[in-house]
Amino acid sequence: MKPRHQYDIAFVGLKQGVHHFGYDIDNRFFEARETKPDFGVCQLQVNLTLDKQPGFFLLKFEVTGAVEVICDRCGDPFMLDIWDEFPMVVKLVDDPDALPQDEDPDVAYIARTDSHLHVEDWLYEFILLSVPMQRIHPDGPDGQSGCNPQVLARLDAMRQQQEKTGNPIWKDLDQFKNI
Ligand SMILES: [Zn+2]
Structure with missing residues (x-):
């Protein structure tokens, strides 16, 4: 899949230290993906904090918003509130292809000669991870089931x-x- 430029971060020009990026994610984000998510309407924001350090980046993806899912208990659709965060380290190395990329899922490697971080796949992955397997209507303020x-x-x-x-x-x- 062709990477989309709005999800690329040109890190060469960034100063050392903390930078913030925001992404509004709706269903259009998934149109280009081969595997479609198993939720309906999607209204999410991802706040990405990027801490640029010599030789590596500390990333934190914070996913908030709501997605439409089907309740496991009553079968009605509802908007499920989402909040989750995913830390990650990206290391700049001489030859990232020579390193095992899958050994630690929280660590990624890119070449020192690279100029951009491609965050689209990480956004996709973390959004899917932020939606729980079990989806049940939350209880109302009166403690009654929302089903x-x-x-x-x-x-x-x-x-x-x-x-x-x-x-x-x-x-x-x-x-x-x-x-
Ligand atoms: Zn329900």
């Missing part, structure tokens, strides 16, 4: 029904007992 109350009532009725009749899976197996 669809009709679905919850139906689930509850099904559970009660199951308790009364026993687990239907085992019930089906019972019929083989007498064969």
